[in-house]
Amino acid sequence: MSIAVLSESVINQIAAGEVIERPASVVKELVENALDAGAHRIQVAVERGGIGLVRVTDDGEGIAPGEVELAFARHATSKLRRVEDLWAIRTLGFRGEALPSIAAVARVTLTTRQPGEPLGRRVEVTGGTLERVQDWGAPAGTTVEVRDLFFNTPARRKFLKSESAEAARIAALLTGLAVVHPGVAFSLVSDGRTVLTTTGAGDLRETLAALLGPGAVENLLPIAGEGAGITVSGYAGSAGLTWANRSWELFSVNGRLVEARLLQAATEKAYAGLLPLRRFPVAFLQLTADPGLVDVNVHPAKREVRFRREGELFQVVQRAVAAALERQPLYRPAGPAVSGPPAPRVAEALLPLAEARDGEGPAGPGTTDRPAPESPAAPSRQPLRFLGQLAASYLVGETAEGLVLVDQHAAHERVIFDTLRAGLLAGTPLPVQTLLWPTQVELSPAEAELLTDFLPLLASLGFAVEPFGGRSILLRAVPVLLTGIDLRQVLADLVEEAETSPSSARRAPTALAERLLQRLACRAAVKANQSLSPEEAGALLEQWQTSAQPWTCPHGRPVALRWTLAEIAASFLRR
Amino acid sequence: MKFTCPRETFLQGLQIVQRAVPGKTTLPILSGILLETAQDRLRLVATDLELGIECFIPVQVGEAGSTVLEARFLTDIVRKLPELAIDFRVDAARGQVEIRSGTARYTLHAMAPADFPTLPETDGEKMWDVDQRTLRRMIRETSFAVAADETRPFLTGVLWEVTGEQVRLVATDTSRLALAEVTSANQVQQAQVIIPTKCLAELSRLLEPGGETPVRVTLSGNHVVFSLPEIRFISRLIEGQFPSYQQVIPRSFKTKVELDREAFLGAAERAALLARDGPSIVKANIGGESVGLSAYVPEVGQSEERLSATITGDDCEIAFNTRFLIDVLRVLDSERVTVELTGRHSPGVIRPLDGDGGQYVYVVMPVMLR
Numbered sequence: 028m029s030i031a032v033l034s035e036s037v038i039n040q041i042a043a044g045e046v047i048e049r050p051a052s053v054v055k056e057l058v059e060n061a062l063d064a065g066a067h068r069i070q071v072a073v074e075r076g077g078i079g080l081v082r083v084t085d086d087g088e089g090i091a092p093g094e095v096e097l098a099f100a101r102h103a104t105s106k107l108r109r110v111e112d113l114w115a116i117r118t119l120g121f122r123g124e125a126l127p128s129i130a131a132v133a134r135v136t137l138t139t140r141q142p143g144e145p146l147g148r149r150v151e152v153t154g155g156t157l158e159r160v161q162d163w164g165a166p167a168g169t170t171v172e173v174r175d176l177f178f179n180t181p182a183r184r185k186f187l188k189s190e191s192a193e194a195a196r197i198a199a200l201l202t203g204l205a206v207v208h209p210g211v212a213f214s215l216v217s218d219g220r221t222v223l224t225t226t227g228a229g230d231l232r233e234t235l236a237a238l239l240g241p242g243a244v245e246n247l248l249p250i251a252g253e254g255a256g257i258t259v260s261g262y263a264g265s266a267g268l269t270w271a272n273r274s275w276e277l278f279s280v281n282g283r284l285v286e287a288r289l290l291q292a293a294t295e296k297a298y299a300g301l302l303p304l305r306r307f308p309v310a311f312l313q314l315t316a317d318p319g320l321v322d323v324n325v326h327p328a329k330r331e332v333r334f335r336r337e338g339e340l341f342q343v344v345q346r347a348v349a350a351a352l353e354r355q356p357l358y359r360p361a362g363p364a365v366s367g368p369p370a371p372r373v374a375e376a377l378l379p380l381a382e383a384r385d386g387e388g389p390a391g392p393g394t395t396d397r398p399a400p401e402s403p404a405a406p407s408r409q410p411l412r413f414l415g416q417l418a419a420s421y422l423v424g425e426t427a428e429g430l431v432l433v434d435q436h437a438a439h440e441r442v443i444f445d446t447l448r449a450g451l452l453a454g455t456p457l458p459v460q461t462l463l464w465p466t467q468v469e470l471s472p473a474e475a476e477l478l479t480d481f482l483p484l485l486a487s488l489g490f491a492v493e494p495f496g497g498r499s500i501l502l503r504a505v506p507v508l509l510t511g512i513d514l515r516q517v518l519a520d521l522v523e524e525a526e527t528s529p530s531s532a533r534r535a536p537t538a539l540a541e542r543l544l545q546r547l548a549c550r551a552a553v554k555a556n557q558s559l560s561p562e563e564a565g566a567l568l569e570q571w572q573t574s575a576q577p578w579t580c581p582h583g584r585p586v587a588l589r590w591t592l593a594e595i596a597a598s599f600l601r602r
Numbered sequence: 603m604k605f606t607c608p609r610e611t612f613l614q615g616l617q618i619v620q621r622a623v624p625g626k627t628t629l630p631i632l633s634g635i636l637l638e639t640a641q642d643r644l645r646l647v648a649t650d651l652e653l654g655i656e657c658f659i660p661v662q663v664g665e666a667g668s669t670v671l672e673a674r675f676l677t678d679i680v681r682k683l684p685e686l687a688i689d690f691r692v693d694a695a696r697g698q699v700e701i702r703s704g705t706a707r708y709t710l711h712a713m714a715p716a717d718f719p720t721l722p723e724t725d726g727e728k729m730w731d732v733d734q735r736t737l738r739r740m741i742r743e744t745s746f747a748v749a750a751d752e753t754r755p756f757l758t759g760v761l762w763e764v765t766g767e768q769v770r771l772v773a774t775d776t777s778r779l780a781l782a783e784v785t786s787a788n789q790v791q792q793a794q795v796i797i798p799t800k801c802l803a804e805l806s807r808l809l810e811p812g813g814e815t816p817v818r819v820t821l822s823g824n825h826v827v828f829s830l831p832e833i834r835f836i837s838r839l840i841e842g843q844f845p846s847y848q849q850v851i852p853r854s855f856k857t858k859v860e861l862d863r864e865a866f867l868g869a870a871e872r873a874a875l876l877a878r879d880g881p882s883i884v885k886a887n888i889g890g891e892s893v894g895l896s897a898y899v900p901e902v903g904q905s906e907e908r909l910s911a912t913i914t915g916d917d918c919e920i921a922f923n924t925r926f927l928i929d930v931l932r933v934l935d936s937e938r939v940t941v942e943l944t945g946r947h948s949p950g951v952i953r954p955l956d957g958d959g960g961q962y963v964y965v966v967m968p969v970m971l972r
Binding site: 461466 | 749750751753774775776777778779845850880881883901921923947949965967968969970971
């Protein structure tokens with residue numbers, strides 16, 4: 028084949044691939060254009076996961092009749108004039124790639140009318156070719172209809188996931204956009220079904236509630252932080268509000284929804300030890316920064332950003348989220364589910380997304396996400412009076428608010444874990460009980476191998492461990508707090524854990540320490556089905572309440588549940 | 603089956619065997635008490651399959667037979683009945699038992715006696731004859747030191763060892779060890795068994811502090827039997843090799859402290875007050891003519907106290923788990939105790955001074971405050 032210059036339509040199709048990967052990209056570009064046009068109401072309708080149809084209708088300023096055709100020319104933009112402007116971008120779209128890219132791979136109809144104009148205009152483009160332009164009567168604003176996406180690029184079409192997975196991506200995308208723009212009323216209708224609506228009243232909390240379900244409001248803790256030239260605001264979900272994937276870890280920088288591993292990592296660090304295994308937090312962080320500190324032009328689809336002062340920013344974000352979490356109630360709301368509007372279908376719609384992304388289901392809100400009952404803003408740590416023990420496993424107590432159940436094992440685990448970690452962090456060794464005889468411990472090959480990873484840590488905790496030929500070890504001393512612990516069992520637990528979790532990052536020193544302390548605390552703590560004297564129970568509750576992270580056990584399971592007197596009265600039909 | 607007996611006698615028998623009824627069981631028959639006539643006596647039996655208790659009471663037998671009744675109901679009913687004779691009548695065909703006393707009448711559903719586990723019949727070979735007072739004291743002085751965790755079962759019981767004229771009870775959790783020994787003439791030459799603590803605890807409740815009636819201890823296969831007049835305790839033995847305890851008992855010391863036991867106990871208990879949920883640690887500062895006890899708990903505070911003592915040898919500073927001191931000082935009954943130490947890394951030894959006969963040694967490992 029001889030070399031030839033590509034025709035413009037081919038160039039456009041290739042370039043389109045950079046921006047338009049899937050139906051969600053179409054929605055993203057169109058909605059961002061609508062936002063840039065000053066829309067207050069944006070309605071999105073999709074069919075067959077957006078492959079059949081994407082229609083975005085806005086009530087924005089519209090496009091002047093003379094410029095409509097130009098909108099389909101590559102690098103035609105109303106938002107940028109000079110290179111220097113790139114550094115001061117405050118609009119969402121700026122490259123002028125969106126419409127021509129979409130038009131290159133679909134059948135597009137654009138209808139627009141500026142509020143002042145008597146008549147609007149309608150343009151039809153198919154596969155990048157302008158088919159028809161005509162004057163058209165229309166409401167003020169712009170409607171873009173995109174049909175048969177990738178009809179002319181079958182290879183790309185093949186790479187799409189199932190329709191429901193694509194629909195889920197769109198739902199996730201609009202969720203993010205709705206959160207970033209609480210002043211805009213969004214709606215998403217997928218195959219005739221309303222998936223998501225927000226009021227556009229401008230209240231972020233209300234918007235989050237509309238998207239997460241009414242019960243979630245109780246669990247949203249406001250975030251406020253500042254530093255490294257950046258201001259952080261938004262909401263963090265309490266430890267009781269978790270998700271099966273990261274789809275509710277949302278971040279915006281200067282009003283633009285971004286993906287940033289840095290922000291994700293900093294947020295999750297603040298939740299460390301508070302969430303169950305494989306559950307993720309619900310958090311929306313708004314960062315406001317001098318545009319000079321942020322580089323948004325990393326990826327053509329503009330999803331990723333780079334920051335100038337990453338280390339500092341990490342600290343600022345982590346601290347802001349952690350500070351918000353400190354205000355969550357000590358006793359997690361439990362009790363009868365309250366009646367109210369049904370949870371929105373966003374969660375449901377997001378379901379296939381989790382499967383597509385994580386390769387593991389089930390997703391959606393977890394069992395702990397049940398709507399929290401209405402309660403007065405609880406002082407976070409009300410004094411607890413011990414009433415008794417339930418099933419030799421739970422400590423029953425009362426506060427001024429109502430009834431509290433504390434999982435004795437989880438609470439004790441938390442206490443031991445905190446003590447061990449404090450000793451390790453401060454470098455102040457714990458008291459060590461020496462033994463009359465060294466205890467000989469026989470290890471399996473896997474346990475013996477794992478032990479080498481943990482030896483230095485065990486030693487700094489106060490274990491005196493010596494090799495004793497083959498796979499045997501001698502234990503000569505044990506931290507007083509852990510006397511009676513079966514070290515072999517702890518190692519066996521760690522082996523099992525290593526087999527079920529991915530190996531990457533497992534050997535990081537902090538991860539090792541965290542895992543060891545978790546297992547030690549678990550084995551040393553009182554078990555369920557162990558009766559405690561009132562004195563023991565009282566002492567345990569008292570010490571647990573002074574913990575810095577009393578809400579969950581080190582594995583992230585909840586420690587305390589509460590039922591308010593109002594809920595109890597309601598259950599007895601007293602009101 | 604029919605019998606009549608005074609309420610008081612019946613209740614006593616029930617209360618003795620009831621100690622072996624398990625609190626929770628997956629085997630319903632074990633929640634019952636077996637009642638069986640044996641000539642002019644009634645045999646009562648309860649077991650959790652580890653410990654079995656058997657008791658004979660005199661009754662007027664009308665008709666021989668046996669039945670099993672739910673322990674809880676039976677005991678509660680008999681306890682509340684008036685001080686009159688109780689008539690017992692089993693309707694085997696209906697599986698019912700009728701209990702009458704005065705005008706009160708109960709009909710209870712019975713369980714099948716054939717389902718009730720049988721206890722070993724023979725008592726086996728004699729190990730030791732011991733008076734109640736001595737046995738009670740030796741159990742009390744040792745069984746508190748057993749290990750609580752189930753990972754090493756042989757440490758959850760008390761070692762009973764006979765060598766020639768010595769009978770020894772030893773218990774340890776590897777951090778401390780308690781040994782009580784008596785010289786006796788009523789035993790076999792050689793024996794070594796580990797007996798579960800639960801059996802010993804229940805047994806010692808029955809023993810009278812001043813009792814001189816001998817208790818016969820016999821061994822049969824993997825069981826031990828404690829026989830009192832009309833009462834037998836049968837317990838499974840714990841298998842496993844008890845650690846060689848002799849080597850950890852220090853033979854010398856560098857510091858010897860003699861002090862008042864109750865004053866020492868009181869001070870240790872006061873030091874323990876500061877600890878919250880975790881273990882309490884007390885530091886002993888030995889020198890001159892006193893022992894200084896101090897405790898420090900981060901975020902709570904500290905305590906200090908001085909006890910007058912007779913001290914010979916080197917000055918010494920050492921720390922212990924306070925509970926390990928309190929435990930032993932509570933079970934001893936001597937007025938004064940001695941504490942022998944060899945530096946802060948070596949085990950300490952506590953002995954009663956002018957105790958209630960026999961030899962007693964308590965070895966406790968120190969805590970390192972690094």
